[in-house]
Amino acid sequence: MSTAEAHSSGKTSRGENFPVASALIARPFRAPILAYYRFARAADDVADHPTLSAERKLNLLDGLQATLLGSSDSDPAALPLRRELAARGLATTHAVDLLTAFRLDVGKRRYADWNELIGYCRYSAMPVGRFVLDVHGEDRATWAANDALCTALQIINHLQDCGKDYTALDRVYLPLDAMAASGTSVEALAAQRAAPELKDCLHALALRTAALLPAAARLPQMVKNRRLAIEVGVIVALANRLVAWLQRRDPLSERVHLNKREMLAIAGRGVAATLIARCARSPRRSPARGGAR
16 A cells, blocks of 8 residues: 655755755754655645545545544654654644645646635644644644744745646636736647736735735744744745745746755854844843842
């Protein structure tokens, strides 16, 4: 009997737009985050598999969930996460929520409006950041800023890959009402270059996504763990650059992904900005009574 892991695309965390458990994250926290990534990668590969039937995909996703919840040991991709959750006393909620999104990907190919897309992000994106926050023992007061950031990252990815998602998977995350308002349709995504109407739609969606980032930018100052704050600051900086590109460029014909050099340069600025902001926020110590002048 095949497993989700048997249908791996071979993609790793190094191929993602944003850092996953980078060296900025303290070593004790990397193992659960990487286990979560492995689980998510396996589920994503199943949902996007080009030849599996919808029924088979759903069965494989069910196998991942059964292994995660401990009613089966059938899928090795879920075992590391199950062990990490048990060792830390963490709930399975954020991983199970993620499977809801991948089940949607199996059967749902269009999104009517922005609210429906945000509803998808509630399961595809928000749980990822919430899991990382829980692993670090952060307060749930951080969730609203996290949700804004993770939603922005998800929609950035949808805009970057809109042509490929349509031509390879017949999946369109761009809200249909936004496309209609710009005078375009999903078929325009098959072109080599975006028509003016489609470009207007994409730029408007990028602008709407950019509006999520001011709330997201509060997250690095809200989390208590300094190293996590720095990683989040880097991600916010990367998101700002990408969403700026997406407000000007055509993802069907122009580069809208960062290369390694660009990522490192923006990451450096993100680290510096986060440290400066956290230092400015820290209360100054009052001089000791009778201390040196």
